[in-house]
Amino acid sequence: xxxxxxxxxxxxxxxxxxxxxxxxxxxxxxxxxxxxxxxxxxxxxxxxxxxxxxxxxxxxxxxxxxxxxxxxxxxxxxxxxxxxxxxxxxxxxxxxxxxxxxxxxxxxxxxxxxxxxxxxxxxxxxxxxxxxxxxxxxxxxxxxxxxxxxxxxxxxxxxxxxxxxxxxxxxxxxxxxxxxxxxxxxxxxxxxxxxxxxxxxxxxxxxxxx
Amino acid sequence: xxxxxxxxxxxxxxxxxxxxxxxxxxxxxxxxxxxxxxxxxxxxxxxxxxxxxxxxxxxxxxxxxxxxxxxxxxxxxxxxxxxxxxxxxxxxxxxxxxxxxxxxxxxxxxxxxxxxxxxxxxxxxxxxxxxxxxxxxxxxxxxxxxxxxxxxxxxxxxxxxxxxxxxxxxxxxxxxxxxxxxxxxxxxxxxxxxxxxxxxxxxxxxxxxxxxxxxxxxxxxxxxxxxxxxxxxxxxxxxxxxxxxxxxxxxxxxx
Amino acid sequence: xxxxxxxxxxxxxxxxxxxxxxxxxxxxxxxxxxxxxxxxxxxxxxxxxxxxxxxxxxxxxxxxxxxxxxxxxxxxxxxxxxxxxxxxxxxxxxxxxxxxxxxxxxxxxxxxxxxxxxxxxxxxxxxxxxxxxxxxxxxxxxxxxxxxxxxxxxxxxxxxxxxxxxxxxxxxxxxxxxxxxxxxxxxxxxxxxxxxxxxxxxxxxxxxxxxxxxxxxxxxxxxxxxxxxxxxxxxxxxxxxxxxxxxxxxxxxxxxxxxxxxxxxxxxxxxxxxxxxxxxxxxxxxxxxxxxxxxxxxxxxxxxxxxxxxxxxxxxxxxxxxxxxxxxxxxxxxxxxxxxxxxxxxxxxxxxxxxxxxxxxxxxxxxxxxxxxxxxxxxxxxxxxxxxxxxxxxxxxxxxxxxxxxxxxxxxxxxxxxxxxxxxxxxxxxxxxxxxxxxxxxxxxxxxxxxxxxxxxxxxxxxxxxxxxxxx
Numbered sequence: 001x002x003x004x005x006x007x008x009x010x011x012x013x014x015x016x017x018x019x020x021x022x023x024x025x026x027x028x029x030x031x032x033x034x035x036x037x038x039x040x041x042x043x044x045x046x047x048x049x050x051x052x053x054x055x056x057x058x059x060x061x062x063x064x065x066x067x068x069x070x071x072x073x074x075x076x077x078x079x080x081x082x083x084x085x086x087x088x089x090x091x092x093x094x095x096x097x098x099x100x101x102x103x104x105x106x107x108x109x110x111x112x113x114x115x116x117x118x119x120x121x122x123x124x125x126x127x128x129x130x131x132x133x134x135x136x137x138x139x140x141x142x143x144x145x146x147x148x149x150x151x152x153x154x155x156x157x158x159x160x161x162x163x164x165x166x167x168x169x170x171x172x173x174x175x176x177x178x179x180x181x182x183x184x185x186x187x188x189x190x191x192x193x194x195x196x197x198x199x200x201x202x203x204x205x206x207x208x209x210x
Numbered sequence: 211x212x213x214x215x216x217x218x219x220x221x222x223x224x225x226x227x228x229x230x231x232x233x234x235x236x237x238x239x240x241x242x243x244x245x246x247x248x249x250x251x252x253x254x255x256x257x258x259x260x261x262x263x264x265x266x267x268x269x270x271x272x273x274x275x276x277x278x279x280x281x282x283x284x285x286x287x288x289x290x291x292x293x294x295x296x297x298x299x300x301x302x303x304x305x306x307x308x309x310x311x312x313x314x315x316x317x318x319x320x321x322x323x324x325x326x327x328x329x330x331x332x333x334x335x336x337x338x339x340x341x342x343x344x345x346x347x348x349x350x351x352x353x354x355x356x357x358x359x360x361x362x363x364x365x366x367x368x369x370x371x372x373x374x375x376x377x378x379x380x381x382x383x384x385x386x387x388x389x390x391x392x393x394x395x396x397x398x399x400x401x402x403x404x405x406x407x408x409x410x411x412x413x414x415x416x417x418x419x420x421x422x423x424x425x426x427x428x429x430x431x432x433x434x435x436x437x438x439x440x441x442x443x444x445x446x447x448x449x450x451x452x453x454x455x456x457x458x459x460x461x462x463x464x465x
Numbered sequence: 466x467x468x469x470x471x472x473x474x475x476x477x478x479x480x481x482x483x484x485x486x487x488x489x490x491x492x493x494x495x496x497x498x499x500x501x502x503x504x505x506x507x508x509x510x511x512x513x514x515x516x517x518x519x520x521x522x523x524x525x526x527x528x529x530x531x532x533x534x535x536x537x538x539x540x541x542x543x544x545x546x547x548x549x550x551x552x553x554x555x556x557x558x559x560x561x562x563x564x565x566x567x568x569x570x571x572x573x574x575x576x577x578x579x580x581x582x583x584x585x586x587x588x589x590x591x592x593x594x595x596x597x598x599x600x601x602x603x604x605x606x607x608x609x610x611x612x613x614x615x616x617x618x619x620x621x622x623x624x625x626x627x628x629x630x631x632x633x634x635x636x637x638x639x640x641x642x643x644x645x646x647x648x649x650x651x652x653x654x655x656x657x658x659x660x661x662x663x664x665x666x667x668x669x670x671x672x673x674x675x676x677x678x679x680x681x682x683x684x685x686x687x688x689x690x691x692x693x694x695x696x697x698x699x700x701x702x703x704x705x706x707x708x709x710x711x712x713x714x715x716x717x718x719x720x721x722x723x724x725x726x727x728x729x730x731x732x733x734x735x736x737x738x739x740x741x742x743x744x745x746x747x748x749x750x751x752x753x754x755x756x757x758x759x760x761x762x763x764x765x766x767x768x769x770x771x772x773x774x775x776x777x778x779x780x781x782x783x784x785x786x787x788x789x790x791x792x793x794x795x796x797x798x799x800x801x802x803x804x805x806x807x808x809x810x811x812x813x814x815x816x817x818x819x820x821x822x823x824x825x826x827x828x829x830x831x832x833x834x835x836x837x838x839x840x841x842x843x844x845x846x847x848x849x850x851x852x853x854x855x856x857x858x859x860x861x862x863x864x865x866x867x868x869x870x871x872x873x874x875x876x877x878x879x880x881x882x883x884x885x886x887x888x889x890x891x892x893x894x895x896x897x898x899x900x901x902x903x904x905x906x907x908x909x910x911x912x913x914x915x916x917x918x919x920x921x922x923x924x925x926x927x928x929x930x931x932x933x934x935x936x937x
Contacts, residue, residue: 003760004550009708010764011531014772023529027711031570034718035515037508037731055734086592089748109662125732138695142688144542162719164714167738172544172678174743174750175691178736183688187603187619188626190494195647197553197603197654197661198688198735224923229889230917230923251928253882253931256875264829265860266851277876305845354830387788390830396909397864398475398826403913404482404792405828427685434914437900462899462917 026028034161036062036124044123044156045206052125055181056194057202063209068150069096071205075148076101079201086144087116090135093117093150107139113146118179121156121204122163125180128204132175141179147199149179152207219247220285222278223290225257226426231461234426238327240290245337247287254281263271263302263393275303276313279320288324291449292425293356294458295327304336307455320452326356328424332365338372340347342454347377349413349422350448352385353428366424366448373451379416383409390431404418406435414441420456422446433461474822477797482592490625490759491794494616498785502836510723520840521721522715523776526707530767533709534758540679544741544752551584557759558589561701564755568699570595570665574685576693577601578670579617579779580759583801583814586668590687598660599691602653609776610634617802618727618781625795637902647757657689664837667693667751669739671704672723672778674715674756680740681756682716684723684733691737701737706758709774713738719778722838726780762813770849774809776839783833789826791848798846805833809846817850821859824850882925 002010040050049059069114076083087093087103093115107114116136118128128149130140136198159164167176183198194200219242227234235251242249259274280297282288290296303317331337350370356362363385368375389395389405396402409432413421421436421443423429433445444460459465481487506512526533538548551557563582565573573595575581590597599608603621607614609632616619630644633652635849637927641652669690673682683690694700710716724730743750766775784790784804795803800811800820808823824847833843844853854860874881893905896918904911 003552003556006532006552007550007758007764008531011534011767012761014764014768015528015530015564015880017531018529020532023532024524026525027715030518031712031714031718032523034714035511036721037511046810051731071916081933099599109658122652127732127736132747132750133744134746134748138691139749142691142695148864160717161714164712167713168677169839172680172738172740174740175695176738176740177691178732180732180736183686185600185602185650185687186494186497186608187621187687188624188629188649190497190619190622191646193646193650195654196650196687196689197600197657197692212928225885228924229892230887230919232920232922234925235924235928245926251925253708253925253929254878256878256881257871259875261874262872264851265852265864265868266848266855267847267865267872268852270875271867274872326583326865346495352833354828357832358835385832387828387830387832389788389828391830393828393864394828394906398478398789399909399913400475400479401789401792401826402828405788406914430917431914434900434910434916438902438913459899462915464899 008048023202029102034159036159038110039123039158043151044158047123048126051123052181052204055124055126057181057204059206061206062132064167065092065096065207067163068205069098069101072148073101075203076113079146081112081146084112086111088140088141090117097108107137107186109141109143112149114140114144115148116140118149118151119155120166121151121162122160123156123177127178127180127201130177130179133173138175138177141177142198144199147201148199148203148205149174150205150207185197214248216258217247219249219287219289220282220457221249221251221293221308222255222258222282222288222290223251224290224295226430227291228322228429231426232389233450233455234291234447237447237455238289241327241331241337241339241449242289244339244423245331245335247335250285256344258297258298260295263298263306268306272306275306275317279303279313283320286323287330288320288463289327289330290324291327291447293326293353293360293362294425294427296324297355297359299324317342326360326362326424328366328369328452329360329362332368337346339369339452340372342372342452343374344451344456346419346456347379347417348422349379349381349416349418350384351381351388351421351423351428351432353423353425354387356424357385362424369452370422370448376451379418380418382412388432390428392427394430406431410435410439410441413443419444420451422448422451423455424448425456429461437462474799474826477652479798480795481793481797486625487623487629487794489790490623493625494619494622495569495785495791498729502653502726502782505725505729505731512725515722515856516838516840519838522710522718522775523839525744525776526709527767527850529770530706530709533711534651534706536676537674537709540677541741541756542679544679545677546589546756549755549757553761554584557584557757557761558586558702560757561586561703562589562593563699565590565595566593568666570699572596572598572664572758573658573660573666573668574598574600574664574693574697575604576618576667576669576690576806577604577705578668579614579801580670581668582614584703584759584761587702598657598664600657600661600693601685601925602650602687605657606632606652613796613804616781616784617779624798629726661692662696664697666699666701667697668701668703669694671702671708673710673712673719674708675716675738676709677712678738678740680738682736682738684720684736685736688735691735694739695749696750696753699753699755702739702754702756703759704756705775706760712722723778723780726782726836726838734814735803739868741897766813771809771813773841774846776841777806778839780838782836782838784834788828805843809843809850809933812850816857817857818852821854824854854863882923885923886926889923890921892919893921
């Protein structure tokens with residue numbers, strides 16, 4: 001008997017098989033009236049910002065996409081970084097006017113800063129959502145020290161379950177990632193140190209207008 | 211939940227109180243009578259079986275459980291001056307006898323009327339001591355079985371608040387085990403010692419005159435450690451203080 | 466037999482108790498963990514309802530494990546992943562090693578996985594001549610120290626920052642510029658960065674296996690899981706079969722409990738679903754993804770009284786709140802999993818005869834169950850092992866004999882009362898005043914603390930005397 005058959009036979013011997021319709025109904029019932037913490041504020045943008053800020057994510061607000069390069073420049077200057085940026089290969093970003101900032105698609109192992117788009121923000125936890133794809137290298141969110149993320153306020157979701165619903169409604173990507181603040185570790189004596197293997201800085205440029 | 215006006219209470223003294231500190235048994239009788247109970251101490255009682263239960267000796271535990279049920283099930287209530295022994299009767303017996311329909315029913319019926327004494331006095335009888343005075347400071351350790359299996363936390367504190375002059379001081383780690391654990395403390399004595407040493411340090415740190423708790427096993431462990439360390443803390447079962455006996459000898463003091 | 470199996474645990478515990486640096490390290494981390502968890506729970510007033518829900522989700526999965534494993538297999542396969550099944554640790558090691566060798570792997574990066582430890586992956590990779598690079602900071606620390614993990618969330622909990630500094634000074638070239646945690650973390654980041662990008666295979670565990678998508682889910686705070694699983698050509702996941710959840714939303718319900726219980730945070734920094742290999746056109750990602758589903762005793766637990774242990778989501782709260790763990794640390798337990806949950810699991814994995822001390826070395830105080838996010842009745846399960854140990858005659862003869870004699874007397878009230886009367890009088894002989902400070906055969910007690918000297922008469926004697934007095 002294969003390992004698979006052995007394991008499944010042992011499971012069947014221990015638990016009676018249930019009708020799959022009944023199992024699905026029970027699983028669905030377990031998601032009804034989800035038990036979840038209250039949002040940090042009634043309005044999603046505020047709730048999102050409160051949660052994300054608590055973890056060290058910083059914010060800038062601009063009216064539209066056109067203002068993103070200026071916001072990026074503000075951030076780089078504010079951190080004493082050269083005007084150079086690894087840019088996510090997304091048309092929405094490529095179309096912007098990057099005069100004065102050297103943008104490049106390739107990522108160096110120690111890339112100082114990168115700019116990418118988040119699909120959604122989750123207010124409950126202050127998480128940014130990234131999906132892998134042709135325009136979205138995963139390493140863009142992990143190799144740089146400074147990860148700058150553009151998020152449209154219309155793409156804020158209230159709860160983790162709302163994101164699960166979005167994910168279920170589409171073809172699932174290789175990687176679906178919820179990024180919640182800069183990387184950190186508590187592995188030395190339990191005390192928090194910001195900036196482990198992933199970015200030490202996460203900066204959100206929120207598009208407030210249309 | 212108001213109890214019967216003059217209930218017949220079977221007092222389960224517990225082995226440790228019987229052998230080491232009879233005063234606790236008499237304090238229990240006094241308080242139960244003040245609360246309006248008629249107290250009886252069945253002579254057929256021995257041990258609830260917890261040492262066997264916690265050692266995995268289910269066969270002997272079952273025999274002792276049945277014997278205890280037969281001895282006490284006729285009372286309106288069964289009351290014990292120990293959260294740990296009470297928890298064995300309230301949770302352990304029904305769990306252990308679940309496979310035997312007749313005894314399971316009897317175990318459940320008895321469990322429903324079995325109480326640790328401070329919770330019985332406060333919750334069932336609505337009792338509060340009056341006219342008790344004690345000019346002392348005290349700290350309270352929550353014994354684990356009573357706290358987690360029976361929810362005893364507010365009751366002893368509420369009862370103690372009626373003792374005039376008694377200043378209660380918070381104990382850091384009040385809900386952390388003292389390291390007694392029944393046979394654990396001798397089977398793994400080095401580990402137990404490390405745990406009770408931290409407990410003794412916490413007790414000493416409060417500077418309280420008295421250490422109170424609701425289980426004699428824990429009290430013997432903590433009192434024995436405090437004494438070995440040369441601490442002056444005097445240790446009593448909560449109900450000894452409630453019964454006005456704290457002017458007498460504390461645990462380890464000659465009467 | 467039992468002395469042979471018992472001695473090592475007690476010796477290990479004794480050595481741990483004598484190590485004050487170890488105690489300092491444990492206190493620093495568990496103290497922080499306890500405080501932060503309490504705050505996180507206080508900030509989520511519905512925590513108890515969330516626990517009930519989490520428990521119900523796990524129970525639902527456990528009751529329908531075969532259904533969900535097949536659903537997961539089907540969806541994972543459809544996503545392009547290859548699903549393997551392993552009955553035990555040896556099979557799991559063989560599968561992983563073979564995949565690595567087939568991939569021509571010279572360097573393998575690993576993202577912390579307790580299942581990997583359970584199946585003995587570190588040694589298996591070494592035996593296959595493959596360089597293993599642990600990427601979780603704590604795993605990196607203990608790899609430098611040549612030690613196994615001592616905690617399931619903080620594998621290097623037993624090391625103080627001063628000891629980590631010593632290890633990094635030796636193991637990092639160049640050594641860290643300073644010895645504060647932040648600088649040391651930066652040094653590890655620098656050292657490991659090149660390894661991430663040069664690895665041939667990345668191995669991770671899974672916090673969840675999502676049945677309806679076929680995705681595996683990892684949660685980390687450091688970002689090492691994604692750097693482990695993205696650059697190499699091959700990504701291998703090893704996971705216990707109990708890690709299944711019906712859907713992403715169910716995973717989130719459990720994640721809320723896991724994070725709060727583990728670190729006292731609200732959300733892990735990186736919560737990542739991995740679904741198959743790199744897709745056509747994807748900018749990065751592995752070309753192969755393998756998922757090894759491991760049984761290793763889990764289906765046995767499904768059939769016996771340890772079934773509820775399959776709810777465990779590996780948060781480590783039970784050990785952070787355990788008085789025994791906090792005194793002796795993780796290594797003294799001698800198994801892959803330490804603390805209360807480990808004392809339930811180790812007898813499953815290593816056999817009861819070799820580990821009978823673990824379920825016994827517990828005061829049954831119940832704090833572990835109180836903090837367990839999925840309400841596993843750990844003391845009850847430990848007692849079940851004690852019952853088995855007693856039935857299988859693994860307990861020492863002296864205990865069996867002594868307890869047997871006591872129980873015999875306890876069933877005969879008159880004899881028991883007589884025994885108590887004699888007992889207290891004998892006990893009194895060993896002390897003076899109110900205390901007994903030394904007594905033969907009672908060294909377990911009097912070696913460390915004094916014993917209150919009983920009064921001359923038992924309660925029962927005194928009570929009967931008073932009863933007679935009132936009747937006169």
